[in-house]
Amino acid sequence: MTLVDRRNRPQSIDVLVVDDEEDIRELLELSLMRMGLACDTAGSVAEARAQLAARRYRLCLTDMRLPDGDGLELVEHIQACQPGLPVAVITAFGSIETAIRALKLGAFDFVTKPVELKALRELVTHALKLRSGESAAVAPERALIGHSPAFLHLRSQAEKLARNQAPVFIHGESGTGKEVIARFIHSLGARAAGPFVPVNCGAISPELMESEFFGHRKGSFTGAASDKEGLFQAASGGTLFLDEIGELPLAMQVKLLRAIQERAVRPVGAHAEEPVDVRLLSASHQDLGRLVAEGRFRQDLFFRINVITLRVPPLRERREDVPELARHILARLAAREGGAPHRLSAEAMRALQGYAFPGNVRELENLLERACALCEGEEIGAADIELHPDPCAAGWLTDSGFGLGATAPHEAPAIEPGMDPTTEAAGDEVERLRILHALEQTRWNRSAAARKLGMTLRQLRYRLQKWGME
Structure with a gap:
C-alpha cells in the first residue's frame, strides 16, 4: 500500500519522478508535496517516455539505474523532444563521473x-525558477x-x-571579457x-586564501576578532566566479x-562543515592542460571544473565587432562624464579594425x-588614437598559452625596423611596451606587474604617470 494519497490531485502535474525503487519514489513525492x-x-x-508524451512537466527527476536502461538515455530523450524541460539525475554517492556525463x-x-532533502529542495527551487522564466526578468x-x-x-x-548547473571553464586571452561572459x-x-x-x-595572499x-x-x-563568512557563503544561492583559477x-x-x-x-577554526549552494564558473588565460602536465594544477580538480569549456575568441578573430564595441564604449564613457558621445572618423575606425589588439x-x-x-x-581622428606596435609581430606574446612567438615573456619586445635603439624615444617605447605586456599578464594588477x-610600485606608477597611462 502506498503512503502517498494521490486523490484529488490537481490537473497540472509539476514533476515527473523516475526511479525503480518504490520507497525512493514515495520519499521524493512526499518531499515535493510538502513544497506544494x-x-x-x-x-x-x-x-517515463509514455508519461512525457502524455503530459507537460516543469521538472523531471530521474535515477541513473533503471530496469530497461539508465537516466542518461532519458536525459538525451528529453533534450531531443522537450529541450526546455529541466532534468536532474539522482546518482549513487561517489559516482561523480556519471553525474558529469549527465551534465555534459x-x-x-x-x-x-x-x-538530502535540503539539497533536493534547493535543486527543485532553482529548476522551477528557470522553467518559469523568473531568471529572464532580471537578465x-x-x-x-x-x-x-x-x-x-x-x-x-x-x-x-x-x-x-554544470561547472563551466571559460578560456580566453587577457582582456577578452571572460567575466562578462560569466555574468551573462x-x-x-x-x-x-x-x-x-x-x-x-x-x-589573494596564499596565507589568507583559506579564510577568504x-x-x-x-x-x-x-x-x-569576529566570525567572518567566506566567498562560498557570500555566493550562496548564486554563482561563484573564480577568475585566473590557474594561480591557485x-x-x-x-x-x-x-x-x-x-x-x-x-x-x-570550525569543527564541522557547512553546506553551501553555489554554481561554480571558472576562467583562466592559461592552458590548464599544460599546467596539469607540468604538475602545477591537480588533474582531478581540472576534470571537476572543466565539465564544459567555453572559449572566448580574441578581438583579432572578431574584427567586424570593433565598430559596435567602439560605439558602446564611447556611449558609456559619455554617460560617465556627461555630454554627447564622441564619434570616430572613418580613418580612425579603419585604423582600429586593422589593429591586432593584443590586449583585446x-x-x-x-x-x-x-x-x-x-x-x-567631438570627432576622434586617426591621429588621436595611439596604437602600440603589434607585440604579436615582435614575438613576445607567449606566456598566455597562445604561443605567438619564441621570446620569453619577461624580455623586451623587438625594436621596430628603422628605430634607432640608442635614442631615448626608442628606449621609452620598448620599456612602455614591456610594462604594458606585464600589466596585461597580471590583469592590470600594478603590484604584481611591478614584481x-x-x-x-612607486617606479611603475611614475612611468605610468609619465606616459599618461595612470
Whole structure:
C-alpha cells in the first residue's frame, strides 16, 4: 500500500519522478508535496517516455539505474523532444563521473544518494525558477556586444549553459571579457536573483586564501576578532566566479576540490562543515592542460571544473565587432562624464579594425578613453588614437598559452625596423611596451606587474604617470 494519497490531485502535474525503487519514489513525492508540488512517478525508461508524451512537466527527476536502461538515455530523450524541460539525475554517492556525463548531455543538475532533502529542495527551487522564466526578468537587456560569427556562436553556447548547473571553464586571452561572459551566464540562469561573486585567485595572499574562500571563526588565528563568512557563503544561492583559477596554489586546490565535490565548506577554526549552494564558473588565460602536465594544477580538480569549456575568441578573430564595441564604449564613457558621445572618423575606425589588439577589448577601452581625453572636438581622428606596435609581430606574446612567438615573456619586445635603439624615444617605447605586456599578464594588477618587472610600485606608477597611462 502506498503512503502517498494521490486523490484529488490537481490537473497540472509539476514533476515527473523516475526511479525503480518504490520507497525512493514515495520519499521524493512526499518531499515535493510538502513544497506544494504535484508529482507523477515512473519505474522505468519506457514508462517515463509514455508519461512525457502524455503530459507537460516543469521538472523531471530521474535515477541513473533503471530496469530497461539508465537516466542518461532519458536525459538525451528529453533534450531531443522537450529541450526546455529541466532534468536532474539522482546518482549513487561517489559516482561523480556519471553525474558529469549527465551534465555534459544537458542535465540541469544532480543529487547523490542518499538524497538530502535540503539539497533536493534547493535543486527543485532553482529548476522551477528557470522553467518559469523568473531568471529572464532580471537578465540585462544587452549583456554581450557583437554579431560576428565567432561571437554569435559564443553567445549561443552561453545561453545553453545558463540552463543547467554544470561547472563551466571559460578560456580566453587577457582582456577578452571572460567575466562578462560569466555574468551573462549567471543573469540568464535559475540563480539570476542570487549574488554573483567574482574572485581573482591571483590577487589573494596564499596565507589568507583559506579564510577568504571558506570564512573563519572568531579567535581561530591572530587578528580574527569576529566570525567572518567566506566567498562560498557570500555566493550562496548564486554563482561563484573564480577568475585566473590557474594561480591557485596546490594546497588550496585540494581544499577547493573537496568543497566542490561535497558542496560544503569548513570555516577556519570550525569543527564541522557547512553546506553551501553555489554554481561554480571558472576562467583562466592559461592552458590548464599544460599546467596539469607540468604538475602545477591537480588533474582531478581540472576534470571537476572543466565539465564544459567555453572559449572566448580574441578581438583579432572578431574584427567586424570593433565598430559596435567602439560605439558602446564611447556611449558609456559619455554617460560617465556627461555630454554627447564622441564619434570616430572613418580613418580612425579603419585604423582600429586593422589593429591586432593584443590586449583585446580591455585595450580597446583604454585606447578610446585616452582618445576622448586628448582629441579636440567631438570627432576622434586617426591621429588621436595611439596604437602600440603589434607585440604579436615582435614575438613576445607567449606566456598566455597562445604561443605567438619564441621570446620569453619577461624580455623586451623587438625594436621596430628603422628605430634607432640608442635614442631615448626608442628606449621609452620598448620599456612602455614591456610594462604594458606585464600589466596585461597580471590583469592590470600594478603590484604584481611591478614584481614581474623587477621594479618598485612607486617606479611603475611614475612611468605610468609619465606616459599618461595612470
